Amino acid sequence: MADALKMRGVSKRFPGVVALDNVDLTVAEGEIHAIVGENGAGKSTLMRILSGAARMDRGEILINDVAVEIGSSQQAINLGIGTVYQNLNLITDLTVAENIYMNRFPGRGGLIDRRKIADGASQALAEMNSDIAPSARVGDLSVADQQMVAIARVLAYDIKILILDEPTSSLSKAESEDLFRNMRRLKSLGVSIIFISHHMDEIFSVTDAVTVLRDGRLVGRWRTDELDEHALVHHMVGREVTEMFPKEVAAIGDVVLAADHISVDDLVHDVSFCVRKGEVLGIGGLVGAGRTELVKSVFGACPRRSGDISLEGQPIDIRSPKQAVEAGIAFVPEDRRREGLITEFSIEDNISLGSIWDLTRHFAVDFKAGAKLSEGMIQAMNVKTPSRKQLVKNLSGGNQQKVVLGKWFCRQPKVLIFDEPTRGIDVGAKAEIYRKISDLAKSGVAVIIVSSELPELMGISDRIIVLNKGRMTGEFMRSAFSADQIMLAATGKAGTESPLPRGQQQ
Amino acid sequence: MKFATGNQPVNSGVGSAPSVNLLPLNKLRGMGSLIALILIMVVFAVSSPAFLQIQNLMNIIVQVAVIAVIAAGAMFIILTGGIDLSVGGVLALAGVLSASAVRATDSATLGIIVCLGTAVLFGLLAGLLVTYGRIPPFVCTLGTMSIARGIAFVYSGGIPISGFPDAFRFAGAGEVAGIPMMVIIPIVIYVILYFVLVRTPFGKIVYAIGSNEEATRLTGIDTLKYKLIVYSLAGLLTGIGALLYVGRINSGHPGSGIGYELNAIAAVVIGGTSLSGGRGSIIGTVIGALIMGVISNGLNLMNIDPYFQSIVLGTVIVFAVMIDQHSQK
Numbered sequence: 001m002a003d004a005l006k007m008r009g010v011s012k013r014f015p016g017v018v019a020l021d022n023v024d025l026t027v028a029e030g031e032i033h034a035i036v037g038e039n040g041a042g043k044s045t046l047m048r049i050l051s052g053a054a055r056m057d058r059g060e061i062l063i064n065d066v067a068v069e070i071g072s073s074q075q076a077i078n079l080g081i082g083t084v085y086q087n088l089n090l091i092t093d094l095t096v097a098e099n100i101y102m103n104r105f106p107g108r109g110g111l112i113d114r115r116k117i118a119d120g121a122s123q124a125l126a127e128m129n130s131d132i133a134p135s136a137r138v139g140d141l142s143v144a145d146q147q148m149v150a151i152a153r154v155l156a157y158d159i160k161i162l163i164l165d166e167p168t169s170s171l172s173k174a175e176s177e178d179l180f181r182n183m184r185r186l187k188s189l190g191v192s193i194i195f196i197s198h199h200m201d202e203i204f205s206v207t208d209a210v211t212v213l214r215d216g217r218l219v220g221r222w223r224t225d226e227l228d229e230h231a232l233v234h235h236m237v238g239r240e241v242t243e244m245f246p247k248e249v250a251a252i253g254d255v256v257l258a259a260d261h262i263s264v265d266d267l268v269h270d271v272s273f274c275v276r277k278g279e280v281l282g283i284g285g286l287v288g289a290g291r292t293e294l295v296k297s298v299f300g301a302c303p304r305r306s307g308d309i310s311l312e313g314q315p316i317d318i319r320s321p322k323q324a325v326e327a328g329i330a331f332v333p334e335d336r337r338r339e340g341l342i343t344e345f346s347i348e349d350n351i352s353l354g355s356i357w358d359l360t361r362h363f364a365v366d367f368k369a370g371a372k373l374s375e376g377m378i379q380a381m382n383v384k385t386p387s388r389k390q391l392v393k394n395l396s397g398g399n400q401q402k403v404v405l406g407k408w409f410c411r412q413p414k415v416l417i418f419d420e421p422t423r424g425i426d427v428g429a430k431a432e433i434y435r436k437i438s439d440l441a442k443s444g445v446a447v448i449i450v451s452s453e454l455p456e457l458m459g460i461s462d463r464i465i466v467l468n469k470g471r472m473t474g475e476f477m478r479s480a481f482s483a484d485q486i487m488l489a490a491t492g493k494a495g496t497e498s499p500l501p502r503g504q505q506q
Numbered sequence: 507m508k509f510a511t512g513n514q515p516v517n518s519g520v521g522s523a524p525s526v527n528l529l530p531l532n533k534l535r536g537m538g539s540l541i542a543l544i545l546i547m548v549v550f551a552v553s554s555p556a557f558l559q560i561q562n563l564m565n566i567i568v569q570v571a572v573i574a575v576i577a578a579g580a581m582f583i584i585l586t587g588g589i590d591l592s593v594g595g596v597l598a599l600a601g602v603l604s605a606s607a608v609r610a611t612d613s614a615t616l617g618i619i620v621c622l623g624t625a626v627l628f629g630l631l632a633g634l635l636v637t638y639g640r641i642p643p644f645v646c647t648l649g650t651m652s653i654a655r656g657i658a659f660v661y662s663g664g665i666p667i668s669g670f671p672d673a674f675r676f677a678g679a680g681e682v683a684g685i686p687m688m689v690i691i692p693i694v695i696y697v698i699l700y701f702v703l704v705r706t707p708f709g710k711i712v713y714a715i716g717s718n719e720e721a722t723r724l725t726g727i728d729t730l731k732y733k734l735i736v737y738s739l740a741g742l743l744t745g746i747g748a749l750l751y752v753g754r755i756n757s758g759h760p761g762s763g764i765g766y767e768l769n770a771i772a773a774v775v776i777g778g779t780s781l782s783g784g785r786g787s788i789i790g791t792v793i794g795a796l797i798m799g800v801i802s803n804g805l806n807l808m809n810i811d812p813y814f815q816s817i818v819l820g821t822v823i824v825f826a827v828m829i830d831q832h833s834q835k
Contacts, residue, residue, distance in 0.1 A: 301724055325726025339724050344717045344784055353714055354725050356707040364705040407725070 002064065004029040004192040005050075005081075005161055010059030012045055019045040020056070023218045025211055027161065032183060032193045034203045034224070037213035037236055038398075038426030043196055046213070047163050050194075051083040052076035063160075080160035086169060088150040092139030097121035099138050100153045124152040128182050143287070144175035151182070162186065163194045168202060169424060172286045172452075173487075180206045198426070200229045214238055237428045245459030246435050248442055252462065253277030255313070256446035257329070257415045259298050262307035267293040269470045270307075275415065275446040280437065282461030283450045285490045290470035291450045292334060295417045299331040300324040311414070325354075328414035332404050334423060334450075336397075340404040343393035347385060347403050348374040350392055354407035377406030382432060398429025405436060416440060417448045422456060434460055454483055468492035538829040539777050539793045542822070546797065550804035557807055564689060570799030571688040572597075572754075574792065576747040576766060577773035578699050579629075579740030581791045584774050586736050587716045587783030588643035592632060593744045593770055595655035597763035600624040600748035602658045604674075605667035605758025614673035621752070622745035628654055629741015633734040651767065658760035668757035677746075678753020688750055695746065700788045712736060716783025772819070773798055776826040797822060 007025040011018075020042045027033045035043050048054040050061070052073040061068055063079055070076050076083070090099050097117045098105075105112045121134035130148045138146060147167060154162065164183075168176045183193055183206060197203055203210065204224060212219040212235045219235050227235075258274040268290040275281040283291045296302035298309060300318040309318055311327055318324045321331070333339035341350055352359055352370035359370050374388045381402040385395060392403055401421070408416060421437065422430045437460055441447050451457045457464055458481045466474035466489035474489030476482070550557045567574075576593050583590045604621035608614065628650055635646045672680075680687045703709035711732050714722040723729045747766075752758050777794030779786025798819060805815045 299724075320728065321724050322726045322728045331724060333724060338718070339721050342714050342717045342721050342784075345714065349710070353710065353722070353727075356710060356727075360707050364701075365707055365710060 002029050003027065003062075004031075004064065006062040006065070007046070007050065008060050008062070010046065010049060010056050010061075012042075012049065012054065012056050018216050020049075021216045023059075023213065023216070024221075025218075026221065027192045027194060028209070029160075029192055030187050030190045031209055032187055032195055032207045034195050034197065034207040034210045035213065036197070036203065036210060036232065037219075038396075038428055041213040041236075041426075042216040043213055044165070045216075047083065047165060047194070047196065050076065050161075051081060051163060077157050077159075080158055081163070082154035082157060082159035082161070083163040084147070084150045084154055084165065084167060086166045088146055090138050090146055090150055090153075092137070094138060095134065096125070096132055096136050096138055096141070096149050097134035099149055100124060100134075100156055102153070120156070121152070124156055125149075128152060128155075128185075129178070143170045144172070144178070147171070147179070148182075155186075159191060161192045161194065163196075165196045166198070166424070167195070168197060168199060170287060172288075176202065198424070200232065203232070204229065212236055233427055236426075245456075246431075246438050247460055248438050250278040250438075250442040250444075250462075252279045253444070256311065257298070257448075258310045259294075260308045260310075262294060262297055262309075263305040264290070264293045264297045264302055264470075265305060267470050268297065268304075268467075271467065271470075271472045273465050273472070275448055277444050277446055278441050279462045280441050280447045280449060280460055282457040282464040283448065283467065284452075284454070284457050284464050284486055285467035287452060289467040289490070291467050292419055293470075294467065295331070295419060295448060295450055298324075299329055299417060301331065325411070328411075330408035330411065330413035330416045332401075332408065332416070332418045332421060334419040336400050336404055337393075341392050341400060343400075344391065346389045346391055347378060347383065347395075347406075348388040350403055351377050351407050351410065355411055373410055374406070377403075377410055380409065381406045381436070396426070396429070398425040398433070401425055401429070401433060405433070409436075409440075413445060415446045415448065417450075419450045420452065421449060422451075422453070454486060458483065458486070466490050539790055539797065539826055542776075542826060542829075543793050543797050543800065546800055546804070550800065550807070554804065554807040557804055562803070562807075564686065566796070566799045566803045567692065568686055568688040568754075569803060570795045571692045572747045572751050573766065573769050573773060573798065574692045574795035575695055575743050575750065577770040577791050577795050578695060578788070579743030580767075580770040581774045581777075581779055581786060581788065582699075582703075582712060582736045583643070583740050584771070584779055584781060585712050585716045585783055585786055586733055587719065588636060588733070588737075589771070589781075590632065590647045590737070590740055591644065591767045592628060592647040592651035592654060593740075593747070594763035594766040595651040595653070595658070596625050596628045596741065596744050597748045597751060597766060598760050599628070599654040599658040599661075600745050601752040601758035601762055602662045602667060602760050603758075604748070605670065605752060606661070608670050608674050609667055612671060614671055614676075617670070617674045618677075618749060621749050622742060625745030625748060626738055626741040629738045629744065630734065632741070633737030636737065637730040637733050647767075655760070662758070662760045664760060666757045666759040670753070670756060675753040675756060678750045679756070680753075688754065691746065691750065695743070696788060696792055703788050708732070708735070713784055716785070718784075769798065772823050776823055778826075794826075797826075 003026050005027040010020050010023045012020040023042065023046060025046065037043050045054060049056045050070065052070045052075050061070060068079055070079065100121045101117045105117065118134045125132050125148065128148055128151065132141065132145050132148060138149060167179055171179065186193060195207055207224045209221060209223050210227065210232065211221045214236065254277055255274045256277050260272045262271050263269055271294055273281065285291050293302050297304040300320045300323055309316055316327055318327065337343055342353065348370060351374040355373065356365065359366050371388065378385065378388055383399050383402045383406065385399065392400055422433055425433065437447055449457065449461060462478050464476045464481065464486060465472055466486055468490060469492060473492055474486065476486060556562055580590055580593065600621045603624050604617040607620040608617035632647050632650050635641045636643050677687050677691060682690060703712065711722065711727055715729050715732060719729050751762060773794035774791050775781065776797055777790030779790060801818055801822065802815055805818065
């Protein structure tokens with residue numbers, strides 16, 4: 001196989017940071033090539049250079065052994081390099097067909113030829129085995145379907161190299177499998193695919209070769225079948241991750257939070273659960289099962305249609321996040337950039353904001369106390385930053401998540417709810433966050449964790465409840481954890497076989 | 507400036523200028539308007555000897571006092587990501603109602619209460635519509651602007667209400683130790699608001715809401731309540747602006763304050779506050795208002811046509827924002 005793409009000696013500096021230092025990347029024709037590394041390893045920067053969104057300081061790019069210059073995303077597309085970004089960049093108020101033909105509407109006399117784009121779009125989607133209607137509004141589609149549209153849009157150009165940036169991060173298992181089928185089909189057509197993912201199982205099931213980056217440098221390039229999971233993680237982190245899930249058995253005490261018969265819109269139906277002092281309760285299920293809405297309603301961020309909540313035995317009517325926080329409930333949201341942090345604020349300001357009234361003396365914020373608090377949390381959470389004044393937007397995903405944790409830890413909550421605690425976080429930081437969760441439980445906090453990653457859920461939970469389409473379909477104690485049974489419950493197929501000690505079967 | 511303004515990103519993202527160029531630009535950030543003010547003042551000082559006289563400088567402050575006070579309120583709203591178009595109409599209504607109250611009762615206290623109360627109520631109304639009514643601030647205040655102006659005309663029959671006791675005119679026309687109240691009041695207000703914005707939790711929350719309202723809410727902060735306070739505070743400042751205005755011209759006129767909303771927004775924007783919220787400084791707004799006053803005053807001294815002034819001012823607004831945008835990269 002010829003090499004479709006060679007990047008040689010690519011370097012890129014940002015003020016104060018070397019993002020890439022002399023990195024090589026070689027991708028063969030018709031190859032699915034994974035780029036892996038911890039967050040901040042330089043994957044995104046390398047891909048941005050390749051897709052024309054950033055310029056490299058030094059280095060060269062060869063396509064089919066011809067040196068090329070990529071100065072803009074349009075040039076990249078003209079060279080056959082298409083990118084599907086993690087956030088998809090679709091215009092949600094336009095239709096599927098309009099999105100696919102954005103920038104190059106076929107037409108006559110300045111009018112769009114609606115039939116032509118509808119036909120073209122349905123053909124493009126049919127090739128991907130998708131039955132999305134070209135006339136559907138993109139905002140009404142599921143995330144998986146939106147992703148299909150984003151891929152179809154890129155493929156409508158003559159693409160030889162397709163970059164997929166964490167395409168599975170919001171897909172369910174089945175949806176991911178669909179995506180992989182399409183990737184293999186494209187591969188058989190001679191398209192090279194660059195695949196960025198944090199998921200080991202995906203890398204091993206779908207890719208042919210792996211390039212590993214660490215701290216902006218190339219670690220190496222391997223055929224995927226030369227590696228195993230352990231070796232790959234070792235290359236990524238440069239050290240042994242001895243214990244991914246440092247689960248320690250904490251003394252489980254009285255019920256701290258009990259939620260009874262919770263219903264939220266059409267998303268959660270009559271779900272009851274409780275969590276005890278020192279316990280880690282996992283909430284499993286597929287994306288869209290209503291898990292986020294369930295925990296958000298307990299936190300007061302999502303209005304509930306019905307249901308009662310009690311905290312330490314006392315009924316409490318939580319209607320807003322403010323009430324929840326004052327009652328000692330904290331929430332670490334799934335999308336930390338949008339919901340968890342103020343990215344334009346410094347670390348110090350983010351941590352202080354969570355305790356702003358505690359830091360106030362005589363109407364004024366006590367900045368010394370805020371500085372002390374944030375320094376303490378930066379240390380306790382092991383946030384890697386030159387200074388507490390660093391803007392949060394300049395931190396890696398893992399360090400951002402540690403700032404969110406710090407914001408809540410210093411309030412010493414009774415209940416801490418995590419929604420996808422390690423989404424988009426690299427392996428090293430993941431282990432640290434699991435350690436913090438375990439420590440929290442040991443110190444007597446009741447912890448609730450929503451996660452789509454089964455190993456994570458089973459690794460850190462004492463008990464798991466599973467939702468399917470807004471209803472509880474299973475409950476498992478740690479001693480009875482079984483990936484198969486949990487998955488069955490998540491897909492709604494477990495029926496009455498799953499043990500339901502709390503009698504929540506409908 | 508503790509929050510959101512003083513922190514320099516180490517890595518400002520892809521596509522930034524090479525690090526050599528970035529340093530001086532970073533240092534200049536937020537200073538663009540100050541440099542512009544100084545340059546403009548130098549030009550006028552050279553071309554017109556009267557410009558730098560104390561009396562003239564005081565005049566400039568008196569001329570911008572009303573806009574400066576209103577702009578402070580506009581700035582708080584803009585910092586939360588909102589906008590207020592109603593200030594001109596509310597200023598006219600507060601002026602007319604308070605003028606009428608003073609004429610009827612001869613009570614300056616009642617007049618002041620009516621003036622401030624009307625404006626605060628309109629601010630509160632806009633706040634309620636924006637928060638609990640979920641109406642976009644632009645549309646909402648476009649509506650309240652028209653309503654306030656309409657009531658002012660209906661109530662007064664289109665006729666200005668003039669002639670007040672000195673006590674009611676004190677804010678607009680009074681002096682303390684030879685310094686006009688029109689100079690003292692804006693300075694006191696800005697000193698207080700500087701403290702509020704930079705040192706109090708409220709100030710920090712205002713920036714937080716403008717940067718990311720949802721994250722602020724999920725941190726356990728009642729964001730709607732604070733937006734309500736911000737709109738009411740802006741109403742109060744409009745009311746103070748109305749008090750200065752009515753006192754100065756000794757008349758409550760239903761047609762007064764036309765275009766003030768745009769002048770206030772212009773002062774805020776020239777001062778480097780981002781219209782998308784979350785970024786800006788109170789000192790910038792002072793400078794923005796001063797730039798507008800200085801340009802108008804200097805061109806007057808040079809006997810330049812007022813219509814031409816409007817062209818100059820428009821150009822300054824465009825350039826101020828452009829410089830600010832580029833220094834951000």
